[in-house]
Amino acid sequence: MSVSIDVTVQEGEGSSDPAVDLAVFLCRKCKLPLGDTGDWVEKAENGDILLSAVTENVKIDVNKAVSSFIHDAYSTVQTLQCKGCKSIVGALYIATPEHLDYKRDLFILNTSVLNCYFFANAHKQRAKINQTSVNLPTIRYMDEKLKKCKQLFGACEREVTEMEKKLFQSSENP
Incomplete structure (x- = not known):
């Protein structure tokens, strides 16, 4: 069963927000x-995907082979294999005829063995954050409360200092 993956990113295009196009x-x-x-480099003529890099989950076969696909025009390739399930997922182009030079040193992933997960969605839902605006009356109220707290703290600090003095004096004079 072959499934077409339609990726909307085109060569040289993309939005200013990278997450929009990321798949x-x-x-x-x-x-x-x-x-x-x-x-992403481009979509190949047969619908497969040309990439400049793949993840570490892809094993690149050390053996080189000549592609038997007519659209590859006998290019030299290395087979790409999924490290998880050992499926053949594509090829790395090593040598190509002149008219396929744009594929050289690129990875081609076969869309029939891929699923595509898009990170962006135009129909996202966001939680509404209930933020109370801070206005001038709120700031004045908070300033008053802060001044009262500072005064109370100062009074407590003075009381503690007086108690420490009395304890120190009583320890010197038994």
């Missing part, structure tokens, strides 16, 4: 993250 590409079988739109 994570997950392995369809084990749900490990394989890449994200932060490394």
